[in-house]
Amino acid sequence: MKRLAEEGLLLAAALIMSYIETLIPFAAGIPGMKLGLPNLVVLLVLFWDTPAVKQHFPKGREAAALRINLLRILLSGFLYGNLFSILYSLAGALFSFCAMLVGQRMRRLSALGVSILGGIFHNLGQLAAACLVLGASAVIFYAPALILSGTLTGAALGVVALVVLPYRKHFEN
Amino acid sequence: MHRFLTDNTNLKSQTRKSILPSGVRTGDLAVFFGGILSAVLLAVLLALGSRTGSYLQVSADGKLLYEYALDAGEEKQVYLLITSDNEASLPEVVCTAEQPRLSNRGCYNLLEVKGNTVRMAAASCPDQICVQHRALSGTMESIVCLPNKLTIQMISTNTQKTDTLDGMVH
Secondary structure (H helix, E strand, C coil): CHHHHHHHHHHHHHHHHHHHHHHCCCCCCCCCCCCCCCHHHHHHHHHCCCHHHHHHCCCCHHHHHHHHHHHHHHHHHHHHCCHHHHHHHHHHHHHHHHHHHHHHCCCCCCHHHHHHHHHHHHHHHHHHHHHHHHCHHHHHHHHHHHHHHHHHHHHHHHHHHHHHHHHHHHHCC | CHHHHHHHHHHHHHHHHCCCCCCCCHHHHHHHHHHHHHHHHHHHHHHHHCCECCEEEEEECCEEEEEEECCCCCCCCEEEEEEECCCCCCCEEEEECCCCCCCCCCEEEEEEEECCEEEEEEECCCCCHHHHCCCECECCCEEEECCCCEEEEEECCCCCCEECHHHCCC
């Protein structure tokens, strides 16, 4: 029951991030370019490795992070987008999640590096989906801008995660 | 026991000496600069390979829909209106010298061609990202409208379906 409440709270936080993201114009002519604020929640769940949190998520925080991410995409997709934007978001989220799982297991990477990896691979995933739908020849020219924006937004979110993570001890009880 | 303690304090002072802000590890910097470097490298490669476009290609759903011969000396604007009534049918392209009226159009994208540059002047898509994109001028760039599944790009030599102002429809 507690796990359900915990995940519901995190899902709500991610959904609010999605909403804030729709309020901030950022794309500058490149489809798929976005801040990636909801990824902050995924990042925090992945790195929130305290005993109490482990107890809340007995089957692993990774599974919880993936569940929250997928549900968030479905909900925000129907609220602020359409079926096609859900397809692109899903491709981006799955690419990004796999990259972050690999990054999380690297000892030389903190939440910052993992966040940057997530940002880059989110945009590459969307690019791959767009290549499938529209053909690679036209879409591929967006790659430099998307990689750059993924790096910068990932770094910004990673810094926020590094600042927020030390406060996890306040949630232990 | 004593040695163990001094070893431990040594370790602590070492981590404190690190020039990186707390929590940041060396791999983070590698990923950050790797991302920026690869983006810049790709952008430079694309810019080096770019040539002035002689033909404009309009594709819908990944299929080539229309090709338009660009005239670098042309001073006046030419408008290409791409419309489709429903999802199933392929969009139609209408070429006009004057800006067409857009009311009562279902799904549309309006391209403004001037000399060797093309920009998206208007579109029916909800996000309007394609309209914000800067004008195209070379072969190694494109404008994509994801909601309308439309892409435009330039090539230096034509393939088919060429149309110039001679075949203009009013």
